[in-house]
Structure formats: structure tokens, C-alpha cells
Amino acid sequence: METPMIPSQPATxxxxxVDEPHRWRLSFRRIAPLYLLILPTLLFLLIFIYxxxxxxFFTSFTFWTVKGSTWIGWENYEKILADxxxxxxxxxxxxxxxxxxxxxITMPLLAAALIFHLPHKRVQYxxxxxxxxxxxxxMVVTIMVWRWMYSxxxxxxxxxxxxxxxxxxxxxxxxxxxxxxxxxxxxxxWIAGLNFLIYLAGLQNIPQELLDAAVVDGASSxxxxxxxxxxxxxxxxRLLVLLTVIYWLRxxxxxxxxxxxxxxxxxxxxxxxxxxxxxxxxNLGYGSxxxxxxxxxxxxxxxxxxxxxxxxxxxx
Amino acid sequence: xxxxxxxxxxxxxxxxILAALAIxxxxxxxxxxxxxxxxxxxxxxxxxxxxxxxxLENYQVAWEFMSRSYLNNIIIIGTxxxxxxxxxxxxxxxxxxxxxxxRQLIFYxxxxxxxxxxxxxxxxxxxxxxxxxxxxxxxxxxxPYTAHQSLVILVFYTFFxxxxxxxxxxxxLDGAGHLAIYSKLVLPLSWPIISAMGIFEVWLHxxxxxxxxxxxxxxxxRTVALQLVTFIDxxxxxxxxxxxxxxxxxxxxxxxxxxxxxxTFIAGLTSGAVKM
Numbered sequence: 001m002e003t004p005m006i007p008s009q010p011a012t013x014x015x016x017x018v019d020e021p022h023r024w025r026l027s028f029r030r031i032a033p034l035y036l037l038i039l040p041t042l043l044f045l046l047i048f049i050y051x052x053x054x055x056x057f058f059t060s061f062t063f064w065t066v067k068g069s070t071w072i073g074w075e076n077y078e079k080i081l082a083d084x085x086x087x088x089x090x091x092x093x094x095x096x097x098x099x100x101x102x103x104x105i106t107m108p109l110l111a112a113a114l115i116f117h118l119p120h121k122r123v124q125y126x127x128x129x130x131x132x133x134x135x136x137x138x139m140v141v142t143i144m145v146w147r148w149m150y151s152x153x154x155x156x157x158x159x160x161x162x163x164x165x166x167x168x169x170x171x172x173x174x175x176x177x178x179x180x181x182x183x184x185x186x187x188x189x190w191i192a193g194l195n196f197l198i199y200l201a202g203l204q205n206i207p208q209e210l211l212d213a214a215v216v217d218g219a220s221s222x223x224x225x226x227x228x229x230x231x232x233x234x235x236x237x238r239l240l241v242l243l244t245v246i247y248w249l250r251x252x253x254x255x256x257x258x259x260x261x262x263x264x265x266x267x268x269x270x271x272x273x274x275x276x277x278x279x280x281x282x283n284l285g286y287g288s289x290x291x292x293x294x295x296x297x298x299x300x301x302x303x304x305x306x307x308x309x310x311x312x313x314x315x316x
Numbered sequence: 317x318x319x320x321x322x323x324x325x326x327x328x329x330x331x332x333i334l335a336a337l338a339i340x341x342x343x344x345x346x347x348x349x350x351x352x353x354x355x356x357x358x359x360x361x362x363x364x365x366x367x368x369x370x371x372l373e374n375y376q377v378a379w380e381f382m383s384r385s386y387l388n389n390i391i392i393i394g395t396x397x398x399x400x401x402x403x404x405x406x407x408x409x410x411x412x413x414x415x416x417x418x419r420q421l422i423f424y425x426x427x428x429x430x431x432x433x434x435x436x437x438x439x440x441x442x443x444x445x446x447x448x449x450x451x452x453x454x455x456x457x458x459x460p461y462t463a464h465q466s467l468v469i470l471v472f473y474t475f476f477x478x479x480x481x482x483x484x485x486x487x488x489l490d491g492a493g494h495l496a497i498y499s500k501l502v503l504p505l506s507w508p509i510i511s512a513m514g515i516f517e518v519w520l521h522x523x524x525x526x527x528x529x530x531x532x533x534x535x536x537x538r539t540v541a542l543q544l545v546t547f548i549d550x551x552x553x554x555x556x557x558x559x560x561x562x563x564x565x566x567x568x569x570x571x572x573x574x575x576x577x578x579x580t581f582i583a584g585l586t587s588g589a590v591k592m
Contacts, residue, residue, distance in 0.1 A: 037494060038411075040406070055443070114330045114333060131338070134341060136519075136581075141567050145347065145560075148559075148560075149347075189337050194586065201586070274438060275530070287439035290439075298433060302430075
């Protein structure tokens with residue numbers, strides 16, 4: 001895997017801009033058109049990102065209706081804290097996130113490490129294709145196929161019947177007690193895609209001398225993995241954990257397409273509740289408040305990520 | 317001697333584990349393809365293994381329903397991707413090669429957006445779309461998509477900064493203006509990275525579901541992802557074979573893109589999604 005196209009972290013980019021002496025001092029005639037080049041980007045940013053972000057902040061303090069909005073102070077936020085079902089949905093989100101964090105530090109790494117040490121380049125190549133390929137299938141399609149797997153006459157139940165566990169069969173997405181686990185189990189064995197590629201790239205960046213030295217010292221392969229390779233890809237691991245947390249904080253498409261939060265609220269997550277404030281009850285002030293809370297969480301995780309990646313620059 | 321058993325040159329164990337991981341990874345795709353070519357009675361008799369004759373008319377039924385949304389995707393994703401690449405590369409060129417008043421501020425404004433995922437401003441973005449009176453038009457997807465170009469700008473910025481200054485200097489001495497430098501010098505040199513980011517944007521938006529489902533409810537302008545869910549969850553419940561055929565149809569463009577440009581594809585996704 002080559003990785004030259006990965007951008008440097010924003011932290012570096014910023015300090016570059018701040019510290020670097022002026023590259024090219026130019027006359028006004030040369031500089032003025034530059035603003036024109038930037039103008040479209042800037043307009044789009046201000047209108048479609050900064051304006052909604054700011055107006056969302058204000059809307060979150062209002063009771064919003066089509067006819068107009070009334071300022072109600074912190075009431076929407078108090079409602080969030082008092083909404084037991086929403087708190088329960090936050091607990092669903094926490095469970096989904098924790099599960100996926102555990103998965104991301106194990107399964108893709110296992111596959112990447114095994115493939116990295118295979119002796120045959122061609123086998124390596126093809127296995128890489130196998131594990132990358134499902135990433136190319138659109139997410140909606142993957143979720144739809146998994147929905148079929150979980151259905152009453154779907155793949156999981158067929159296989160359970162086949163191995164004589166008929167009493168375990170059920171409508172996996174219709175059962176309050178298991179629906180969350182079904183969401184977690186989706187995409188088993190959770191390797192396909194980017195996480196796997198990032199680990200593999202990390203392993204391939206380890207200097208060969210280090211690996212050779214460990215072999216000469218007589219370290220077993222398991223020992224070498226934990227003592228040499230694992231410490232050297234800690235940066236990737238940290239990055240992937242944070243990306244996973246951010247991903248789950250902001251995404252709700254898996255429950256949206258698979259169960260729409262149901263049955264009842266048993267697979268609801270806060271982001272999906274926010275979506276429903278538009279698609280179901282048109283309670284946009286409340287929806288904006290949920291968005292702001294999610295935003296606060298994403299911001300905290302992003303700041304942690306910036307701090308960590310600054311120290312582990314070469315990590316990816 | 318006992319240690320030897322665990323050495324990596326005993327690869328059998330590796331191969332067994334990798335096979336155990338690869339089979340379930342590909343299984344859903346396999347099942348999708350198999351079922352997509354089954355008639356209803358074939359599906360009822362034997363849902364998961366191939367059965368003959370193949371029933372390709374499933375694809376005909378599914379295509380009839382999906383074809384219109386293909387065109388919508390081409391318009392929506394095509395337009396926004398071109399906007400993103402064009403505006404993004406122009407901005408990155410200005411930021412990477414020149415110093416001018418306000419440059420830092422603009423740079424921070426662009427970078428800060430990376431901390432604002434589009435889904436957390438879902439509700440106010442929806443209100444904006446209503447206010448602009450573009451709800452249920454393709455602009456409701458194209459314009460917000462175009463606004464999210466910070467990542468692309470960052471990638472371009474890094475690349476453009478690495479180009480040697482002498483080239484730019486001699487071009488300027490020859491009297492070339494910004495647009496000439498941009499189109500004759502920057503674009504040809506950075507074609508690989510531009511196409512990588514283009515593929516990334518296509519992938520990203522082909523996968524999007526939540527936003528289009530809110531703003532593109534008119535059947536005429538639905539995206540492929542929306543149309544697929546509408547087809548499967550619709551009033552006339554399709555046969556399993558037809559549902560899977562529609563799923564295959566929804567996947568084909570990205571798969572073709574992948575097959576024909578695997579290296580660029582992977583480079584684009586790695587550089588893009590890591591910072592998403």
C-alpha cells in the first residue's frame with residue numbers, strides 16, 4: 001500500500017500557514033484576483049455550513065413552528081435531559097459505539113497482520129482485494145442485504161435451521177431484546193474496508209530491519225507482534241478508535257434503514273431521533289437542540305484527536 | 317522446538333483463519349447475486365445456493381424501477397463533484413501558492429468545517445433548504461454537497477504546496493495570469509490527486525441516504541439509494557429476486573469505478589475517509 005496521498009494533519013497545516021515566512025510578495029494587481037478564486041468556496045461555506053450551524057444554535061432555544069418561533073430559553077435542552085426514551089437511546093448509542101471500538105482494535109488488525117506476514121505476494125494482493133471489495137458496495141445495499149439476513153425466512157434463520165438450532169430462530173429485527181445486538185452483528189466479521197487498509201499500511205511502513213532483528217533475537221511471531229509491531233502501529237489504532245467514535249456519534253443510517261429505531265424505541269439513537277423531528281413530528285427547535293448536543297460531543301472527540309495526532313504525526 | 321510451531325512460516329493456521337474471515341465477508345455479496353437470479357419458486361425451494369435456469373428477467377423488472385434514479389444520481393453527483401473539484405482546487409491554489417491579507421482567517425474558516433459533520437446541522441440545513449425554496453429540487457442535494465469541500469481543499473493544499481516554486485516563477489515571468497497557471501500548470505500536474513478526490517466524492521455521495529431522504533421525496537428526483545429502499549419497502553412488495561436484482565443494479569457503478577481504477581479508488585478513499 002502506498003500512502004503518499006494522505007494529507008498531513010490540519011494541525012501541521014495550520015502551523016505551516018502561521019509560521020512560514022511569506023512565500024511571494026506580490027503587487028495588488030496580482031493579489032486581488034485571488035479573492036475571486038476563493039469566493040465561490042467561501043460563499044458555499046458561509047451559506048450552507050456556517051449559517052445553518054449558527055441559526056441551529058439559536059433555533060435550539062426556540063419553540064419553532066411554521067408560522068414563527070418563540071424564545072423558550074433552555075427548555076429544549078431540559079426536555080432532552082428529562083426525556084427518558086432519549087436517554088435510553090443515548091445508552092444504545094454508547095453500546096453500539098463501545099462495541100465498534102472493541103471491534104476496530106481487533107478484527108481488522110488481525111486480518112491485516114495475518115496478510116502482512118504471508119509469504120506470497122499474489123495471495124496478499126488478492127486477499128487485500130477481498131477485504132476491500134465490500135467497501136465498494138453502497139452502504140444502503142449492504143444494509144438491505146443484512147436486513148434480509150435477519151428476516152424471518154432470511155439467511156441467519158436458514159443457517160440456524162440447517163445446523164439444528166431451530167429454536168433459536170426469530171425475527172431478529174422485530175425482537176426488542178436482540179435488535180441492538182443484531183445491529184452490532186451487522187457486517188460480521190467487521191473487517192472490510194478502510195480500517196483494514198490503514199492497519200495494513202501501518203504494518204508495511206515498519207522498517208524491515210526491526211522485524212529482522214526480532215527474528216534474529218529468536219522472538220516468536222506472537223511475541224514479535226506484541227513487542228515490535230503493535231507498539232509501532234499504536235498511532236493508527238488511536239486514530240481509528242477516534243474515527244469510530246466520531247462516526248457513530250454522527251451517523252444513524254444503519255438504524256434508520258434497518259429498523260427505523262424500532263420496534264418501539266429499542267434500536268433508537270439520538271441522531272435518528274433528531275432525523276425524526278423533521279420526518280415525523282416537525283419539532284425543529286427540539287431537533288436543533290439534539291444536533292447541538294451531538295455537535296458538542298463530536299467537537300470534544302475531534303479536539304482529542306487533534307491533540308493525539310499532533311504527537312503521533314507520522315502515524316498514518 | 318515448541319516455539320517453532322508458532323513461527324509465521326507455518327502458514328496453515330494463517331490461511332485457515334483468513335479463509336474463515338474472508339468467507340463471511342463476501343457472503344452477503346454472494347447471496348445477493350445468487351438470489352437476484354432466482355424466480356420466486358426457486359427462492360422458496362432453495363434460497364441461498366445457485367439454481368438453474370437463471371432468471372435474468374428480475375433485472376428487467378428492477379431496472380424499470382431504478383433507471384430514472386440513475387439519471388438523477390448522475391446529475392446530482394456529477395454536478396456537485398465538478399463544483400467541489402473546481403472550487404476546491406482554485407481555493408487550494410490561491411492558499412497554497414500566495415500570501416495575501418486574510419489568508420489565515422480563510423484557512424481557519426475552511427479547516428474548522430472539518431469538525432462540523434453535516435449530520436449535526438441536519439435540522440437547520442433542512443430549514444435553510446425550505447427557506448431557499450429548493451426543497452424537492454435537485455439543488456437541495458447539490459448545493460449542500462458542494463459546500464463540504466474542506467477535506468478536498470486540505471488534500472489539494474498539501475499537494476499544491478509541494479510543487480516546485482521555480483515553475484510558477486517562470487510562468488509568471490512569461491506573463492501568465494492565475495487562470496493560465498492554474499489550467500496549464502497546476503491541473504495537468506495534479507491530475508492523479510484530483511481524480512482520486514473525485515472518485516472519493518462520488519463514492520461518498522453515492523452512499524448518502526439520510527439527507528436525500530429528507531429533501532428529495534419527489535419520485536421524479538429520487539437518488540439510487542432512495543429508490544432502492546422505496547422499491548423494497550414499497551406498496552407492491554417485490555419478489556426477493558427482484559429486490560436483490562435492484563440491489564445489484566444500485567451497486568454496479570461503484571463496482572465498475574473500482575474495477576477500472578482500483579489504485580486511484582483506494583488512494584482517494586484512504587486520503588478522504590480518514591479525515592472525514
